[in-house]
Amino acid sequence: MEFVKSLGADEVLDYKTPDGAALRSPSGKKYDVVIRGTNGIPWSTFEPNLSENGKVIDLTPGAGTMMTFALKKLTFSKKKILPLFLVPKGENLEYLVKLVKEGKLKTVVDSKYPLSNAEEAWAKSIDGHATGKIIVEL
Ligand SMILES: NC(=O)c1ccc[n+]([C@@H]2O[C@H](COP(=O)([O-])OP(=O)(O)OC[C@H]3O[C@@H](n4cnc5c(N)ncnc54)[C@H](OP(=O)(O)O)[C@@H]3O)[C@@H](O)[C@H]2O)c1
Numbered sequence: 001m002e003f004v005k006s007l008g009a010d011e012v013l014d015y016k017t018p019d020g021a022a023l024r025s026p027s028g029k030k031y032d033v034v035i036r037g038t039n040g041i042p043w044s045t046f047e048p049n050l051s052e053n054g055k056v057i058d059l060t061p062g063a064g065t066m067m068t069f070a071l072k073k074l075t076f077s078k079k080k081i082l083p084l085f086l087v088p089k090g091e092n093l094e095y096l097v098k099l100v101k102e103g104k105l106k107t108v109v110d111s112k113y114p115l116s117n118a119e120e121a122w123a124k125s126i127d128g129h130a131t132g133k134i135i136v137e138l
Contacts, residue, residue: 003131007106023049030054036081038128043068043081056081108132 001012011027013020023045025031030051039060046056058065061083072080099105110130113121114137121136 007108021045025049033057036060046081047079050079053078055079058083059086061085110134112137 001014004012011025011029013023013026015021019026023031023034023041031049031054032051033054034046034050034056036046036056036058037060039062042064043056050056058081061069065081065083068081069083071077096105100107108131110132111121111124112135113124118136121134124130125134
């Protein structure tokens with residue numbers, strides 16, 4: 001939690017505690033945007049924690065997300081879940097590199113592996129608990 005604060009977060013939740021699993025903000029705030037980077041958290045957990053026009057951007061969209069997305073669209077709901085299928089464009093990556101150079105974006109490397117050890121890198125990745133990016137060096 002200290003590490004996440006050091007990246008600039010004002011509040012950090014521990015998903016292994018009941019309040020954290022319920023996504024309750026310690027200060028009682030509602031969220032305008034949630035970026036969902038892990039699956040297994042249902043819409044019913046997000047919904048009460050979102051502000052009136054709150055959105056969940058889902059980086060791990062599955063069938064449940066697609067159904068909720070369609071339902072919220074059909075019912076003109078202000079609270080929404082939006083699946084994101086990212087195909088990085090050169091200009092967007094250049095923008096990110098610029099932010100890194102300016103010190104506005106901090107990047108974190110969990111571990112590096114040679115290509116000959118890619119299997120171990122993959123195992124670490126699918127374990128789902130890397131702290132930062134896993135690099136395979138060519
Ligand atoms: N849609 C797209 O275009 C796109 C692009 C990039 C990535 N993705 C997807 O986005 C997801 C996140 O990417 P990533 O590289 O950050 O993945 P990752 O390396 O698997 O994320 C690991 C992090 O997630 C935390 N975590 C694991 N389970 C959690 C839970 N139930 N609640 C809260 N945090 C949890 C871990 O914390 P602890 O170590 O404390 O458990 C660790 O910090 C992946 O599923 C990836 O496939 C999608």
